[in-house]
Amino acid sequence: MDQTFEKRKKIIYEFICDDMYVPMKLKELAILLQVPKEQRSELKAVMDALEAEGKVHVSQKGKYLKGVGRTLRGVYQAHPRGFGFVTIEGETDDIFIPEKETNGALHGDTVEILLTASPEGKRKEGKIVKITERGTAKIVGLYQVAKGKHYGFVIPDNQRFLQDIFVPEERAKGAVDGHKVVVELTSYGSDNAKPEGKIVEILGHVNDPGVDIMSIVKSYDLPVEFPEKVMNQAERVPEEVSDADMAGRKDLREWVMVTIDGEDAKDLDDAVSLTRTEDGKNWILGVHIADVANYVQERSALDREALHRGTSVYLADRVIPMLPHRLSNGICSLNAGVDRLAMSCIMTVDAKGDVIDHEICESVIRVNERMSYTSVKKILEDHDEEETTRYIDLVPMFEEMEQLAGILRNRRHQRGSIDFDFPESKIMLDEEGHPMEIHSYDRNVATKIIEDFMLLANETVAEEYYWREIPFVYRVHETPDEDKIKKLAILINNFGYSLHISDEVRPGQIQKLLAKIQGTPQETMISRLALRSMKQARYTPENDGHFGLAARYYTHFTSPIRRYPDLQIHRIIKDDLRGRMNEKKMEHYQTILPEVTRQASETERRAEEAERETIRLKKAEYMEAHIGEVFEGVISGITNWGIYVELSNTIEGLVHVANMYDDHYDYYEDRYEMVGEHTGKTYKLGETVYVRVIDADCLTRTIDFEMADEGDMEDGEE
Structure with a gap:
């Protein structure tokens, strides 16, 4: 490194750090330091080096300021429009x-990153x-051959990757125009060059059945096939x-119990039983969970893969199981x-819904009936004669279950549990x-x-x-x-609602707000904003309570076939029940649980995002297939770029302001209204409107509407 250059850096940095320094532009700095015009490019190089080291930063007006503290480390989340956010662990807000x-x-x-601005009341930059x-090492996208050239490009599916990836012909693996592919990055590009890569997997043609979902699977790096060693162990x-x-x-094989699941469910991991105590005053509720831990031993190939x-x-079109089907649909x-x-959690519950006694044990069971949600609904809600006759011996138990569940739900409600429905x-498909x-x-x-029964078992355990x-x-x-x-409280105040914040936010306050807005035009939007103001639930070895459920103790005990944390705690319970929880075992679990819970929380987020993505794609x-048709919907959100409308089938689309042809519309943030400048026409939250579908893009997962009239509905759907 040029010692003269380093010396200049040091002198200029000390000058900027002086208390008498006033922020100035490069030209002003050069004049003050008496730098000749022919040497100002060298001064610029010095300032660029100081800026790269975080010692100075440049304001939006081009003035040089001393760097704001130490650099922060986080994960960059890009936005399709070019800017992005950095998530810093431990920070409540992302950095723009x-x-x-x-x-x-x-x-x-x-x-x-280096903080460059922290305006009061606004997002840090x-x-x-x-x-x-x-x-990212691999990206999924659409391969396109450059016409008449010996190369092609991969257009990323993920809109947050803003540049196409250059692929030389010899690295295309035989892909042709229109193939969906996985490309491995060999260069991340620069200001003057696109990222480069080589195709490592061809998923199929963009129009082939199932390729769209497989593209999402690969984008999220979801493991599909089980390794041979895992399958051999499963066999x-x-x-x-x-x-x-x-x-x-x-031995609970004489107990009457049922599973209640969706019609298409194959991995049935929870059964329930319910009887009265001899005096008839209390219930004995049994929640019986598949003992997966008996078949998946710690550190085995099955366990490591799980x-x-x-x-x-x-x-939307498939399940990627945590365990091979031989276990998940078979013995487990x-x-x-x-x-x-x-693993059974047997609880004695009184008339108030309090658990007054309980037993957690290893058991052997034999389920009497595999019931579906639809079937039980027909019996209890619809009073369907045929269904009731078919399961006549079980009907009294179902009626008792309905009664107890109602008591448990009311008890949770009274303590402040929040129910986002x-x-x-x-x-x-x-x-x-x-x-x-x-x-x-x-x-x-x-x-x-x-x-209700699963929640109670989870709390009890x-x-x-x-x-x-x-x-x-x-x-x-x-x-x-x-x-x-506080931001939520300010927002809802514009709609005439209040949220009283004392020393500490309590779930009951949110619950009362949701009760007030129920059935109002603002219900959907305020509920979503309230949900976004919450933190995400996660797994941890520390018990910090569950705010949303207003529960002091909560775990996941009830789904070990499909969730690793449940399987992990089953092992802990079994070690305890069998008298193996000695000091060495305690130390073992204390060592592994931080990493187990971190991994479980991360894979949960990944799964949720992939599931949401497939739903958006299929919508x-x-x-x-319905472009040009008119639908009835409800205004679910209003922003300065347009109006979101949700149809009765849960599909949501955007009426962009550019597609509101009858007037120029202004957005009034304080009222969440869109108002026509000349006509005075107003669109409000919760208002019923009619929209025509004008575009739907599977690549961006977006749907565009334009406003229509009710009379146009004859060619559409309700």
């Missing part, structure tokens, strides 16, 4: 990165000064429960009429994977029964092991950040 300050970072990169670790798992496995367990996957992933599935090993999408029908999947009496002071896995949902709740594909 303007497009000119991204410094070549790609979505997912770990970067070091920064600039990326260093890329410490690349977050050695017995198909029936042995007498040796049943030894020493609580930890790697973290969770089963439920996509609580199929009716066969002996199965279980957003409609889920149910997508029906044809044999080639094309969406035929999309509608909302509503919760009914049967889904609520299972939800969590409380037991918290007080036992045994290393454990908790499902925590921390108290929301106070600033975010866009569905609406491609």
Whole structure:
């Protein structure tokens, strides 16, 4: 390094650090330091070097300021419009990165940033000064051959990757125009050159059935095929429960119990039973969970693969299981009429919904009936004569279940539990994977029964092991950040609602707000904003309570077939029940649980994002077949770029201001209204409108509407 250059850097940096220094532009700095015109390029090089080191930064007006503190490290989240955000662990808000300050970072990169602005009440801004670790090695996209050239480009599916990837012909692996491919980056590009890569996998033609979902699978790096060693181990798992496995367990095979799941479910991991105590005053509720840990031993190939996957992933046209089907649909599935090993949480519940006694044990069970949510709903809600007659022996138990579930739900409500009841999408696909029908999947009496019973078992198990002071896995949902709740309070005040914030935010306050807005035009939007103000639930060895459920103790005990944390705590419980929880075991779990919970939380996020992406994709594909048609919908959101409208089938699209032809519309943020400048026509949240589908893009997963009239509905759908 040129010693003269370094000396100049030091002198200029000391000058800028002086208390008497006033921020100035390069020309002003040069004049003050008496730098001749012919040497100002050298001064610029010095300032650029200081800026790259984070010692100075340049304001939007081009003035040089002393660097704002130390650099921060985080993960860069790119936006399709060029700018991005950096998520810093431990920080409540992301740092905004303007497009000119991204410094070549790609979505997912770990970067070091320097804060350049921290305006009061606004989002902090920064600039990326260093890329410490690349977050993406492979990208999924559409291969296009450059016409008449010996190369091609991969257009990334993920809109956050802003540049096409150059692929020389010899590295195309024989891909042709229109193939969906996986490209491995060999160069990340620069200001003057595109990123380069080589194709490592061809998924098929863009129009081939299933290729669209497989592209998402590959984009999220979801493991599909099980390694040979894992499959070999799965093949050695017995198909029936042995007498040796049943030894020493609580025999509950005479207990009447059922599974209640969706019609298409194959991995049945929870069964329920309910009776009255002899005096008839209390209930004995049994929640019986598949004992997966009996077949998946710690550190085995099966276990390592399950930890790697973290969770089963439920996509629109397929399930990517955590465990091989031989286990998940076989010996671990609580199929009716066969002996199965279980972990049972047997609770004595009083008339108030309090658990006054409980037992957690290893058991052997035999499910009486495999029930569906639809069937139980027909019995309890619809009073269907045929269904009631078919299951006449079980009807009294179902009626008791409905009664107890209602008591448990009311008890949770009284303590402040928050219930965000957003409609889920149910997508029906044809044999080639094309969406035929999309509608909302509503919760009914049967889904609520299972939800209420599982919640109670999870709380009971969590409380037991918290007080036992045994290393454990908790499902925590921390108290929301106070600033975010204050912003929510300001927003809802514009609609005439209030949120009283005392020393600490309490779930009951959010619950009361949701009750006030129920049935109002603002319900959907305020509910979503309230949800966004919350922190994400996660797994951790520390019990920090569950804010959303207003629960002091909570865990995930009830789904070990599809969630690794549940499998992990089953092992802990079994070690405890069998008297193996000695000091060495305690130390072992204390050592591994931080990494297990971190991995489980990350794989859960990945699965959720992939699931949402497939739903958005299939909704866009569905609406491609309805372009030109008119639908009735409700205004679900208003922004300065347009109006979001949600249809009754849960599909949401945007009426962009550019497509509002009848007037120039202004957005009034304080009222969340769009108002026509000349006509005075006003669009408000919750208002029923009619929209025509004008575009649907499967690549960007977006749907565009324009306003229409009710009279145009004859060619559309309701």
